[in-house]
Amino acid sequence: MSKSLNFKISRYAKIEIGFFLLYFYVTGLLSSFEYNLWEKGQFGISYEDLEFGLVYGTFNLIAFFIFYRFLQKCLLIDKIWAFVGLILAFMLMYFFFKKATYLLVSKLDFLSAQIRTNALKWYHLKRLGFTVSYMMTQFFGVAYLAYFINSAKQNEQLRTLREQQLVSELTYLKAQLQPHFFFNTLNNIYSFALQKADETAPLVSRLAEMMRYILYNAEEKLVPLKDEVNFIRNYVEVETIRYRPKISIGFEMQGIDSSSEISPLLLLPFVENAFKHGIQEEEGAGFVNIVIHSLEQELTMEVKNSISKTRCKTGGIGLINVKKRLEILYPGKHSLEICSDGIIHEVSLTLKMK
Missing domain, CATH: 3.30.565.10 (Histidine kinase-like ATPase, C-terminal domain)
Structure with a gap:
């Protein structure tokens, strides 16, 4: 095995990978499953639900993973102004990111006509293009992970020093x-x-x-x-x-x-x-x-x-x-x-x- 492939994924990287996959794919699909079961009386997930969850779950994962990395650097600085500034900058950039996401999805020919049509409609809307309360749920989940990983690494360093x-x-x-x-x-x-x-x-x-x-x-x-x-x-x-x-x-x-x-x-x-x-x-x-x-x-x-x-x-x-x-x-x-x-x-x- 070449040196480039001979590496071990750290314990923290495994936690991060598991969290983002679960948080941005599984929870969305589970929400669709529950909605179909209780509201439509249908058991399972439709192709449209699966496509929607995978497409927008991927874009949200990318956005919040970038935010997560910046938040980790912010925690190392340990300054409240850096944390507040990061939140404000992220919320502003997230608006433009969502608009760009809708525009891109509307032009991807391999996706279904329905998801492309909806994406183009949402792109032209004057509103934010996302629900603030739902975004904050994702925000706090990612922020909690960053604090958890940072705290765990600090404890490990202290233990090593001891x-x-x-x-x-x-x-x-x-x-x-x-x-x-x-x-x-x-x-x-x-x-x-x-x-x-x-x-x-x-x-x-x-x-x-x-x-x-x-x-x-x-x-x-x-x-x-x-x-x-x-x-x-x-x-x-x-x-x-x-x-x-x-x-x-x-x-x-x-x-x-x-x-x-x-x-x-x-x-x-x-x-x-x-x-x-x-x-x-x-x-x-x-x-x-x-x-x-x-x-x-x-x-x-x-x-x-x-x-x-x-x-x-x-x-x-x-x-x-x-x-x-x-x-x-x-x-x-x-x-x-x-x-x-x-x-x-x-x-x-x-x-x-x-």
């Missing part, structure tokens, strides 16, 4: 999250490397798996929930190696299936904060307990951790970012509760997955 803004903001938040995450993890590995500990190699291996996940999955809109949970498990195992045996660390997952999907790197900040802001400096019997549960596309995550005596403040860049991401990605579809009594810090997240 989506672009959300994508930009999410990209920014992820860009903040990844360096923040790697900075903390590399600090852990560095501390083991200084000690020449046997745990260094397993830590590097786990970090490689997590880096692979971030490189190939972090830019996706949605990832399988099981992959996201496996990523969290790798992180917890890294921290388990680091804190063993000082800290009690529990990780439990239930109902994780292969069909559920979630936005990537959404759960990490809650787990990361439990270690970084809770027990990082704990030398006694601290703990971190993590439970991730999924049931019928609803995810529940609970994170509890002891609070370090030397670090009572909780939060951080990661937690701020994830709150923003939840508001953007799951508006009205998530519940986040964070509470702390100075001894235990608790996070409870519930969200409807996509």
